[in-house]
Amino acid sequence: MIVPANPALIVGDMQKGILASYPFARQPVPAQLSLLSAARAGGLLVIFVRTHLRPTGADVSANNPLFQRFHQAGNLFHEGAEATEIAAELEARADEAVVGKRRTSAFAGTDLDLLLRAGHVDSLVLTGVATSAMVAATLVDALDLDYRVTVVSDACADAEPDVHDFFMERVFPARGARVTTSRAWIEDHRPEA
Template sequence: MTDYSYLYGQRRPLPDDGSYEPYFDMARTAFVSIDMHDGHLSESPECPCPAPRARAIVERVDDVHRRGRDLGARVIHVRTGLRPSGIDDINGIPSAWRLPFSEFVGGIPNIDQHGIEGSPWTRLVTEVLPQDEVVTTKKRVSAFYPTDLDFLLRQMDVRNVVLTGCMTDCCILSSAFDASNRNYRVIVVRDCVAGTNDELEDAALKIISLNLGLVMDAADLIESWAVRQSGDDSIEITSTALTTA
């Protein structure tokens, strides 16, 4: 079979010399879905850090997770969780993004409520099943800092991390760096992540494709897994099927 990924923005077949085969080992694979919660996705004018582009990928994220689960992938949902006192961020040493990002988007009136535990903004919007795992202690842009995600992945004997969620040019990119630096194999699902704008999404995915791992369309990823599981090279999965099934 032929596997496809993006290299500096161009979809191309992966070399068939077996060098990428470990990336598709389902027994050691987990999705890590990042910050798909109401703090980013709510349409309320009070949303503390709106990520409107990510609202458009909720159905695609749910669908690729469902199909991945059916093939044996585990799913971990990671979200921001800050102490109500604010000491983790706004009342301590604040996250660097709070000033320039808010300035760039024209101000965010409710920004001090982003990620506060016990607030409605921490509700996960994507589908969470009983067998999924949830990590709720993300306090900066990486899903690994200062959470127990690395411990959880090792307990699950996972070596392949498949990233979905938001934001491509911030939390996805930072998490991809941290995963790669911890020697995980990284796959980013290109049509199941969203960022600030086209320019920054494109730049982040190009960086990931050159330095950190594979960037793949959801349909290509599911097909690569399904063919290996069934041994049937005639399987073909389209993007339309992934978003409507």
């Protein structure tokens, strides 16, 4: 038996510094704006996720070269820096949560699961950058936590388009996630007249 879904929209790593520094990260913004409008109109829980590391580096292990590079990038990923704020055009509303993360997955060491369970959420609509990093890691953790996951392909992006396509066409469906477009998701979730 399939229980009706209570979804939340997750917008991941769409922060000022990432959009300014990585041109591919701007690609999903139009689709995300459409999804945000539809989700807000439908009363869905909206949660923004951003990466921010302690300026001291206390949360960056010598065993993690990726996050060492992020930390060494300076204010681009430092907690409290303007670069880690959500991009202005996607700005979170006062009633929407912003979850700070210190690893790739939006679940690793954060209170995201608590927020979702408090909102009786059982499924995620996942968007953000990069497809092969934040989106993939969050998807795997969400599935392990028994959430149903829909990934909105045009609301995600990766620096390598062929990698994005591979994840959308092969990896995510093989893991049990639904992959769709923003237009199709919005059409499927229009309020009944």
